[in-house]
Amino acid sequence: MSQPPIIDPADKTSIATQIAANESLDPSDWAAFRAQAHLMLDDMLGYIETIRERPVWQPIPDTVRARFLSPAPHLGEELAQVHAEFMQDVLPYAQGNVHPGFMGWVNGGGTPVGVVAEMLAAGLNANLGGRDHIPVEVERQVTVWVREIFGFPQGATGLFVTGTSMANLIAVLIARDTALGFDVRASGVAAQPRRLTAYTSNAVHGCVPKAMDIAGLGSDALRQIPTDSRFRIDLMALAEAIHRDREAGFTPFLVVGTAGTVNTGAVDDLAGLADLCRREKLWFHVDGAFGALARLAPDLAPKLDGIERADSVAFDFHKWGQAPYDAGFILVRDGEAHKNAFALPAAYLQRAQRGLAAGSPWPCDFGPDLSRGFRALKVWFTLKVYGTEALGASISRCCALARALEERIAATPELELMAPVELNIVCFRYRAEDTNRVNDAIVVALQESGVVAPSTTRIKGQTAIRAAIVNHRTSRAEIDALVDGVLALGRTL
Numbered sequence: 001m002s003q004p005p006i007i008d009p010a011d012k013t014s015i016a017t018q019i020a021a022n023e024s025l026d027p028s029d030w031a032a033f034r035a036q037a038h039l040m041l042d043d044m045l046g047y048i049e050t051i052r053e054r055p056v057w058q059p060i061p062d063t064v065r066a067r068f069l070s071p072a073p074h075l076g077e078e079l080a081q082v083h084a085e086f087m088q089d090v091l092p093y094a095q096g097n098v099h100p101g102f103m104g105w106v107n108g109g110g111t112p113v114g115v116v117a118e119m120l121a122a123g124l125n126a127n128l129g130g131r132d133h134i135p136v137e138v139e140r141q142v143t144v145w146v147r148e149i150f151g152f153p154q155g156a157t158g159l160f161v162t163g164t165s166m167a168n169l170i171a172v173l174i175a176r177d178t179a180l181g182f183d184v185r186a187s188g189v190a191a192q193p194r195r196l197t198a199y200t201s202n203a204v205h206g207c208v209p210k211a212m213d214i215a216g217l218g219s220d221a222l223r224q225i226p227t228d229s230r231f232r233i234d235l236m237a238l239a240e241a242i243h244r245d246r247e248a249g250f251t252p253f254l255v256v257g258t259a260g261t262v263n264t265g266a267v268d269d270l271a272g273l274a275d276l277c278r279r280e281k282l283w284f285h286v287d288g289a290f291g292a293l294a295r296l297a298p299d300l301a302p303k304l305d306g307i308e309r310a311d312s313v314a315f316d317f318h319k320w321g322q323a324p325y326d327a328g329f330i331l332v333r334d335g336e337a338h339k340n341a342f343a344l345p346a347a348y349l350q351r352a353q354r355g356l357a358a359g360s361p362w363p364c365d366f367g368p369d370l371s372r373g374f375r376a377l378k379v380w381f382t383l384k385v386y387g388t389e390a391l392g393a394s395i396s397r398c399c400a401l402a403r404a405l406e407e408r409i410a411a412t413p414e415l416e417l418m419a420p421v422e423l424n425i426v427c428f429r430y431r432a433e434d435t436n437r438v439n440d441a442i443v444v445a446l447q448e449s450g451v452v453a454p455s456t457t458r459i460k461g462q463t464a465i466r467a468a469i470v471n472h473r474t475s476r477a478e479i480d481a482l483v484d485g486v487l488a489l490g491r492t493l
Helices: 015-021 030-049 063-070 079-089 112-124 134-150 165-178 209-213 237-245 270-280 289-297 336-340 375-410 437-450 474-492
Strands: 157-161 198-200 222-227 250-259 282-287 310-315 326-330 415-417 427-428 455-459 463-466
Touching: 030 079, 030 326, 063 079, 112 310, 112 375, 134 157, 134 289, 134 326, 134 375, 157 336, 165 198, 165 209, 165 250, 165 282, 165 310, 165 326, 165 336, 165 375, 198 237, 209 222, 222 237, 250 270, 270 282, 289 310, 289 336, 289 375, 326 336, 375 415, 375 427, 375 455, 375 474, 415 474, 427 437, 427 474, 437 455, 437 463, 437 474
Parallel strands: 198 222, 198 250, 250 282, 282 310
Antiparallel strands: 157 326, 310 326, 415 427, 427 463, 455 463
């Protein structure tokens, strides 16, 4: 790591002084700025290169936290000084998902390629709401690749968003407008006589009920269907719920299947759901936040059979795609329905055949945002540099490590597996009389140790230690460290 330079307040050539003297915010001494920028890039690459030598996570000291309560700065500081503050007070206390020992929640690890691609995107400072410039073509290129990955037709459309939570909301809105007619955008849901209902499993991510709420349909209109022994939606119970709602005067319109549930990594029977939705004439959406990209792994792809028949798929490149945050994506089979749900004429968005206002339709015609960052570039770089085969192999390794963890649990009488291991998530516990207290305490202690960082969840009312293996850096060493740490802490507690 670089050593921060000593700043002389009287130094009139300092970067902050140079910027202040200019009419713009650019430095007058680009050579000095470039030298400092190279130090900053080297420090971040060094951070990733030496990540195994660091704790996964560590608590923020009160003294450090207090430094972030200061008032807004009126006068600028030296870039080198702010960088030194970052190295001291920010970098050591990050969440830790870059580290191979991070197994809490489902967070990707990122790559050095993504770091430099994000830097290039920031340099262009492109707004991908629309207009005719090449960053929009980069996003369209990635959409073509996504269509190919999921077996969608040429007319399918896609859009980068913050994450699957936003992508799921977009899918709910398109399905709603398709069911009620696109005039509902003007008249509103309250003017509609029909009461819509949607369906998903009781293992659904919380963003789906929230999407129903935001869409004006109400979270109570989402029927959460029981799951089977593998935590997959019960197709028979689903069909019965749809029938009951029709008999009661409701209008079923949407089924949300899950490819990788947040708790256990379960994958619904997507082919069965596709059959049911076709039979019942319902919109079939797949929440595949992390699991959808298992399509890239030949040994795992069959688990997702049926996803190619979905009306829409939501997923994150910042999970198993290993792109830096954030890079969610929504893919929609019917591109016209997608556009009809969001396009809105405005004088300041008038289109043309030539010039910067050409290139219609624009990305803003397919989602709620007009101001959109160049998320596509880091994904474009990731796919171009690594290729789908290497990403698929990384996903396969994550799932192989999950099976290795499952085997260690099965071979250790003190431990108990709490859910089937379908993909990369392993839920287990240390057997104890006061099991919830003990396992909660084990996880906190593991996180504070800095060696590994799992999370907890609840499986049938009981606390489970949840290991989500998403990071391409994770190895058997971290799996063994997790088990050894759980056993040592469990015996102590």
